[in-house]
Amino acid sequence: MKDRNFLDTVMEFEQQLELMQKQFEVLKNSVASMMEEHQALQMDNHHLRTRLEKVLASNESIEIQEKPDRTKKELFDIGEGYDNLARLYQEGYHVCSLNFGSSRKGEECLFCLTFFDKKGEKQNG
Numbered sequence: 001m002k003d004r005n006f007l008d009t010v011m012e013f014e015q016q017l018e019l020m021q022k023q024f025e026v027l028k029n030s031v032a033s034m035m036e037e038h039q040a041l042q043m044d045n046h047h048l049r050t051r052l053e054k055v056l057a058s059n060e061s062i063e064i065q066e067k068p069d070r071t072k073k074e075l076f077d078i079g080e081g082y083d084n085l086a087r088l089y090q091e092g093y094h095v096c097s098l099n100f101g102s103s104r105k106g107e108e109c110l111f112c113l114t115f116f117d118k119k120g121e122k123q124n125g
């Protein structure tokens with residue numbers, strides 16, 4: 001009886017080993033496919049980074065070309081623009097940096113008037 005039990009135990013152990021070997025094979029295959037996927041993702045990542053850098057670089061050059069605030073400041077810097085700005089203000093538009101170019105809606109703007117005062121002082125002195 002004792003030997004019979006021992007033989008059963010050995011056979012059971014063998015079956016377990018076979019099962020573990022099959023499981024190990026499955027695990028090995030999934031590790032292999034994960035490594036392949038990892039490598040593919042790394043390559044994708046590299047390509048996307050390169051493209052992103054190119055896109056960002058071209059966006060920066062567009063921003064430099066447009067510079068929307070620069071034209072406003074240049075208008076204030078040019079002395080000849082004073083008459084044009086005065087006319088623009090008379091026509092009912094803001095010439096102050098806060099609301100430049102938008103309608104005054106018939107109201108006087110303290111910021112616009114301050115700008116004219118400063119310019120007048122400069123021209124007289």
Ligand SMILES: [Zn+2]
Pocket residue numbers: 094095096098099109110111112
């Ligand atoms: Zn204004």
